Amino acid sequence: MQYQGKTWKFGDDIDTDVIIPARYLLTSDGEELAQYVMEDLDPSFPSKVQAGDIIVAGKNFGCGSSREHAPIAIQGAGVSCVIAKSYARIFYRNAINIGLPIIECPEAVDDLEEGDELEVDTTEGVVVNTRTGKSYDATQHSPYVQQIIQAGGLMAAVGERVKAQAGESAG
Amino acid sequence: MGQTMTEKILAKGAGVDEVTPGDIVEVNLDLVMTNDVTAPLSIREFQKTGLEKVFDPSKVVFVPDHFVPAKDIRSAENAKIMREFAHEQGTLYFELGRAGIEHVVLPENGLTLPGDIIIGADSHTCTYGAFNCFSTGMGSTDIAAAMATGTTWIRVPPTLKLVYTGTLPEDIGGKDLILHTIGQIGVDGGLNMVLEFTGPVIDQLPQDDRIAMCNMAIEAGADTGIFPFDDITKTWLDEVTDRPYEAVASDPDAHYERVVEIDVTNLKPVVALPHLPSNVHFADSIEDMTINQVVIGSCTNGRLSDLRAAAEVLRGREVHPNVRLIVIPGSQKVHRDASKEGLDDIFMEAGAIFSTSTCGPCLGGYMGVIADGERCVSTTNRNFRGRMGHRSAEIILSGPKVAAASAVLGRVADPSQLN
Ligand code: SF4
Numbered sequence: 001m002q003y004q005g006k007t008w009k010f011g012d013d014i015d016t017d018v019i020i021p022a023r024y025l026l027t028s029d030g031e032e033l034a035q036y037v038m039e040d041l042d043p044s045f046p047s048k049v050q051a052g053d054i055i056v057a058g059k060n061f062g063c064g065s066s067r068e069h070a071p072i073a074i075q076g077a078g079v080s081c082v083i084a085k086s087y088a089r090i091f092y093r094n095a096i097n098i099g100l101p102i103i104e105c106p107e108a109v110d111d112l113e114e115g116d117e118l119e120v121d122t123t124e125g126v127v128v129n130t131r132t133g134k135s136y137d138a139t140q141h142s143p144y145v146q147q148i149i150q151a152g153g154l155m156a157a158v159g160e161r162v163k164a165q166a167g168e169s170a171g
Numbered sequence: 172m173g174q175t176m177t178e179k180i181l182a183k184g185a186g187v188d189e190v191t192p193g194d195i196v197e198v199n200l201d202l203v204m205t206n207d208v209t210a211p212l213s214i215r216e217f218q219k220t221g222l223e224k225v226f227d228p229s230k231v232v233f234v235p236d237h238f239v240p241a242k243d244i245r246s247a248e249n250a251k252i253m254r255e256f257a258h259e260q261g262t263l264y265f266e267l268g269r270a271g272i273e274h275v276v277l278p279e280n281g282l283t284l285p286g287d288i289i290i291g292a293d294s295h296t297c298t299y300g301a302f303n304c305f306s307t308g309m310g311s312t313d314i315a316a317a318m319a320t321g322t323t324w325i326r327v328p329p330t331l332k333l334v335y336t337g338t339l340p341e342d343i344g345g346k347d348l349i350l351h352t353i354g355q356i357g358v359d360g361g362l363n364m365v366l367e368f369t370g371p372v373i374d375q376l377p378q379d380d381r382i383a384m385c386n387m388a389i390e391a392g393a394d395t396g397i398f399p400f401d402d403i404t405k406t407w408l409d410e411v412t413d414r415p416y417e418a419v420a421s422d423p424d425a426h427y428e429r430v431v432e433i434d435v436t437n438l439k440p441v442v443a444l445p446h447l448p449s450n451v452h453f454a455d456s457i458e459d460m461t462i463n464q465v466v467i468g469s470c471t472n473g474r475l476s477d478l479r480a481a482a483e484v485l486r487g488r489e490v491h492p493n494v495r496l497i498v499i500p501g502s503q504k505v506h507r508d509a510s511k512e513g514l515d516d517i518f519m520e521a522g523a524i525f526s527t528s529t530c531g532p533c534l535g536g537y538m539g540v541i542a543d544g545e546r547c548v549s550t551t552n553r554n555f556r557g558r559m560g561h562r563s564a565e566i567i568l569s570g571p572k573v574a575a576a577s578a579v580l581g582r583v584a585d586p587s588q589l590n
Pocket of ligand 1: 533
């Protein structure tokens with residue numbers, strides 16, 4: 001998949017409490033959660049972020065709680081993909097499971113200034129900064145994770161498996 | 172090549188002889204847990220599979236604890252979705268008045284046994300590693316898939332071995348040890364690894380302190396923590412269950428990603444200042460940091476031993492006039508045991524409130540949310556910005572004794588500063 005968008009840059013150790021504070025966890029609706037995404041770091045962020053924009057961050061992005069509301073809020077805000085130096089494991093799984101494209105590309109993060117436009121090819125694992133023209137290789141997802149992405153998320157993959165098993169027992 | 176205890180548990184769960192860090196394995200699960208925040212989403216996703224039944228109702232558990240007793244209509248609706256699904260499926264379920272905070276309740280009910288593989292839609296599911304099992308947090312969709320299949324995929328994590336040596340000073344509890352450790356290795360010091368807690372200090376450490384330590388493995392970025400099994404764990408488990416289990420031990424030649432030795436001899440009680448659990452300092456080095464609120468409780472420090480430690484400090488003393496002290500037992504059982512011992516009286520005489528069990532203020536839910544500019548000392552596990560309320564409020568993490576001493580003195584304080 002390819003994405004192109006303007007970037008918003010955040011630092012290291014961005015935790016899920018600031019991505020979406022617990023006071024909003026009473027819903028899991030993406031559009032509703034999007035109204036509050038990142039507001040404790042930057043109260044104007046929910047109104048500034050535009051569909052297609054890209055979130056860029058340092059290491060350990062999404063650390064903290066297991067709330068899937070965090071990637072759902074980012075997805076709900078129309079963010080096309082997230083690029084970080086590294087991710088906390090639970091956030092990484094959650095994003096893959098719900099189909100929010102995320103990649104790791106430390107060099108691209110280091111070189112980038114907020115507002116730069118990026119072209120991202122998540123299938124090939126390539127990031128291009130259109131301001132500088134420089135191209136970067138992103139870390140590849142493991143084959144297992146690629147299968148989940150290709151199936152269209154974890155539940156789609158499980159659905160296929162459940163159907164196959166039902167077919168087997170019927171046959 | 173030897174295997175760590177984590178590798179042995181995962182190999183068994185995957186039905187293979189051995190695994191290597193980095194392998195992706197599909198493992199059978201012994202327990203799958205969610206709470207009132209994460210369950211509604213898990214249930215919705217589970218229902219999309221078209222399956223009528225969860226894989227095994229005796230291995231699926233729901234615990235309402237984050238926003239219950241319901242703080243408003245929406246939290247009541249979420250708890251209702253979970254309650255109805257649990258009843259319809261015949262799964263394990265712990266209702267108010269017979270429950271409390273998930274990570275206190277499950278061990279109390281003998282559901283976290285050595286050798287088990289447990290996943291929960293809550294990041295502090297890592298707590299159960301104190302019982303020599305592999306236990307880790309995931310999101311709602313992973314849990315939905317697990318409820319359907321009884322399995323999950325895991326990337327076998329490398330292990331960071333922590334070796335605690337020296338003589339443990341009095342007044343130092345598990346919370347001080349883990350905060351000190353996170354201060355040393357950082358909030359990503361264990362990123363995507365397992366923390367294996369070992370050493371002569373650990374061999375003597377009471378089970379509740381081990382639980383508090385393992386609870387915060389996630390705060391070092393780790394997938395989970397794990398403790399060796401010994402008589403201390405066995406005695407604790409004997410009180411709550413007679414179900415059989417198979418403990419595991421690491422081989423002497425097991426491979427570790429990294430080994431960190433921590434000499435505890437010169438440690439003093441610590442606090443983590445805002446806004447990261449790694450911002451750790453000795454409590455007695457903090458001068459003139461006045462506070463507005465103290466919370467004692469949570470899945471980290473809401474057990475009977477924690478309440479006893481706090482009560483010991485508070486007995487015959489008074490909470491500072493500028494401070495609100497909120498004491499919350501981790502479960503109904505802890506609540507009852509504390510009351511039987513008269514700890515409730517000590518708290519209330521000191522001028523604290525003693526609440527029913529709930530996560531409440533720990534995640535800024537209710538029952539003690541903090542205002543703009545306020546400062547709170549808390550025995551919880553996260554001091555992230557906005558965690559307990561307003562984005563400009565400050566959270567200072569500590570163990571129960573430092574929290575109680577701070578409540579009395581109205582500022583961040585070490586128990587030795589009380590006269
Ligand atoms: S007490 Fe706090 S950290 Fe523990 S489960 Fe509840 S909200 Fe999470």
